[in-house]
Amino acid sequence: MSDFVEQCRREWKRLQVPDPLAEEMAADLASDLREAEAEGVSAEELLGRSVFDPKTFAASWAAERGIIPAAPERRTRRRPLVLVAFTAVSALVVFVSALALATGQPQASIVATTRSHRPSAPAGFVPTTRHLVAQASLAAPVEWILLVLAILALGFAAWLWTSWNRSGPTRGLPA
Amino acid sequence: MAPGAQRRTELLRGVLDLCLLAVMQEGPAYGYEMTKRLRDRGLAIVGEGSIYPLLGRLERGGLVETYRSASNGGPPRKYYRPSSAGRLALALGVSEWRAARDAVDAVLAPVKIEVAS
Numbered sequence: 001m002s003d004f005v006e007q008c009r010r011e012w013k014r015l016q017v018p019d020p021l022a023e024e025m026a027a028d029l030a031s032d033l034r035e036a037e038a039e040g041v042s043a044e045e046l047l048g049r050s051v052f053d054p055k056t057f058a059a060s061w062a063a064e065r066g067i068i069p070a071a072p073e074r075r076t077r078r079r080p081l082v083l084v085a086f087t088a089v090s091a092l093v094v095f096v097s098a099l100a101l102a103t104g105q106p107q108a109s110i111v112a113t114t115r116s117h118r119p120s121a122p123a124g125f126v127p128t129t130r131h132l133v134a135q136a137s138l139a140a141p142v143e144w145i146l147l148v149l150a151i152l153a154l155g156f157a158a159w160l161w162t163s164w165n166r167s168g169p170t171r172g173l174p175a
Numbered sequence: 176m177a178p179g180a181q182r183r184t185e186l187l188r189g190v191l192d193l194c195l196l197a198v199m200q201e202g203p204a205y206g207y208e209m210t211k212r213l214r215d216r217g218l219a220i221v222g223e224g225s226i227y228p229l230l231g232r233l234e235r236g237g238l239v240e241t242y243r244s245a246s247n248g249g250p251p252r253k254y255y256r257p258s259s260a261g262r263l264a265l266a267l268g269v270s271e272w273r274a275a276r277d278a279v280d281a282v283l284a285p286v287k288i289e290v291a292s
Contacts, residue, residue, distance in 0.1 A: 025227075027250065028205070028206060028252065028253050029206075031205075031207075031249065031250050031252055032205070032206045035207050035249070036210075046210055047225045048225050057225060057227075057228075060228045061227050061228045062231075064228040064229065064232040064235065065231035065232075065234060066231075066235040
């Protein structure tokens with residue numbers, strides 16, 4: 001369990017918790033964990049799920065003591081606003097690009113052409129082959145690029161939402 | 176977490192501070208000692224969270240007083256005991272808890288529990 005205490009100590013250092021306070025909390029925690037272990041009580045019984053997340057535990061303890069500001073509150077207000085704006089812009093670009101590609105002029109198209117396969121063949125026998133040729137105007141590549149980029153941005157936004165929800169405020173007891 | 180355990184955790188969350196004040200009112204105690212006192216009364220569910228941040232909150236709110244002292248020949252430990260504000264908060268909290276418990280009991284008491292075999 002000294003590893004758990006060490007991880008807490010590192011987190012407090014990162015959060016700029018004053019050394020005397022960090023040392024005090026680390027010493028108390030280490031003593032309690034040692035006593036619990038000696039009595040056959042697991043660290044999980046003492047710390048709950050926090051035992052799997054020392055960083056959150058350390059930050060929560062320091063925040064509750066008023067040593068550092070409570071970061072989760074800032075995140076719940078500010079991060080969604082940025083995410084909502086990013087997601088909305090991405091969705092708008094996807095919609096506009098798709099609309100432009102579907103209805104705009106000129107646009108990308110695939111046409112069938114018939115060409116002579118052997119120009120040197122004898123007169124009266126000209127075999128032909130049907131070819132599919134993709135034609136695109138100068139504007140189409142821009143629209144396609146925008147569409148692809150916007151779809152990628154939407155995927156990124158979805159990933160951000162998922163990771164933010166996972167790391168959001170805990171719903172159980174204080175960590 | 177199982178649904179039953181989840182409900183117990185949610186119920187406990189609102190009164191765990193009162194439970195801590197109550198067990199430290201019996202006598203000053205350090206963190207692990209309080210966990211043991213709670214567990215002896217059947218509140219092992221405290222393990223779903225941790226009491227340390229909550230003790231920090233009580234300390235910041237001036238509801239507990241702390242001092243350091245050696246524990247049975249071991250290293251110095253941080254002992255907690257309720258301050259006068261903490262004892263007042265405990266008295267008010269217990270009164271609120273009893274009123275809420277009685278009201279919920281009045282609603283739930285007529286419910287017959289049947290378990291299908």
